[in-house]
Amino acid sequence: MPHRADPRVQQELMHSLYSDHHSWLFTWMRKRLENQCDAADLTQDTFVRIHTRQESHKIDSPRAYLLTVAKGIISHFYRRRSIEQAYLEQLALLPKQAMPSQEHQLIILQTLEQIDALLDNLPKKVKTAFLLSQIEGKKYQEIAAEMGISLISVKRYMKQAYLQCLMFMEEDFFAEI
Incomplete structure (x- = not known):
C-alpha cells in the first residue's frame, strides 16, 4: 500500500480516481439534483473533499466511497439551501431601512450555518433541551416537565x-489567530 506522505503517488491515485469515475458520479448527481450546474459543482466538491483528506490510497471500492462522500455533500447542500431560504424569507419581512448590508447578510448566513452544524453534532435530547432553553426561553424545570426527564438530566x-x-468558539478563535 502506498504511503500517505508521498504526494506524487497520492496525486496519481487521485488523477486515476477522477478520470475513471468523474463522468459516472456526475451522472449520478445530475439525477438527484435540480440542475446540471449544481451537479457539476457538487461532483467537483466530492473529489476535492477526497483529495484534501488524502485518502485515495485507502479506497478499496471507489464508487461506494464516492457515493458515501457525495451523499454527505448533497445533504449539506440541501441543508444549507434550507437555512438560506429561511433566512431570505425572514429578511423579506424586514423594512428596507432595517435591511443589513450584503456583507452582514453573508456573515449572518455563515453564522447560521455554523450554529446549525454545531447543533447537529449534539445528541437529540441535548439539542432539544438547548433549543427549548435558548430559543423558547424556558426554565430548566419547564424543560424537564416538557421532555419528561429529571431536572438533573436537563442540567447535564x-x-x-x-x-x-x-x-466551537475556541476552535473558531484559534483559527483566526
Missing part, C-alpha cells in the same frame, strides 16, 4: 451543549 444536557459551544 445543558452543560453538554454549553461545552460544545465553548469548544
Whole structure:
C-alpha cells in the first residue's frame, strides 16, 4: 500500500480516481439534483473533499466511497439551501431601512450555518433541551416537565451543549489567530 506522505503517488491515485469515475458520479448527481450546474459543482466538491483528506490510497471500492462522500455533500447542500431560504424569507419581512448590508447578510448566513452544524453534532435530547432553553426561553424545570426527564438530566444536557459551544468558539478563535 502506498504511503500517505508521498504526494506524487497520492496525486496519481487521485488523477486515476477522477478520470475513471468523474463522468459516472456526475451522472449520478445530475439525477438527484435540480440542475446540471449544481451537479457539476457538487461532483467537483466530492473529489476535492477526497483529495484534501488524502485518502485515495485507502479506497478499496471507489464508487461506494464516492457515493458515501457525495451523499454527505448533497445533504449539506440541501441543508444549507434550507437555512438560506429561511433566512431570505425572514429578511423579506424586514423594512428596507432595517435591511443589513450584503456583507452582514453573508456573515449572518455563515453564522447560521455554523450554529446549525454545531447543533447537529449534539445528541437529540441535548439539542432539544438547548433549543427549548435558548430559543423558547424556558426554565430548566419547564424543560424537564416538557421532555419528561429529571431536572438533573436537563442540567447535564445543558452543560453538554454549553461545552460544545465553548469548544466551537475556541476552535473558531484559534483559527483566526
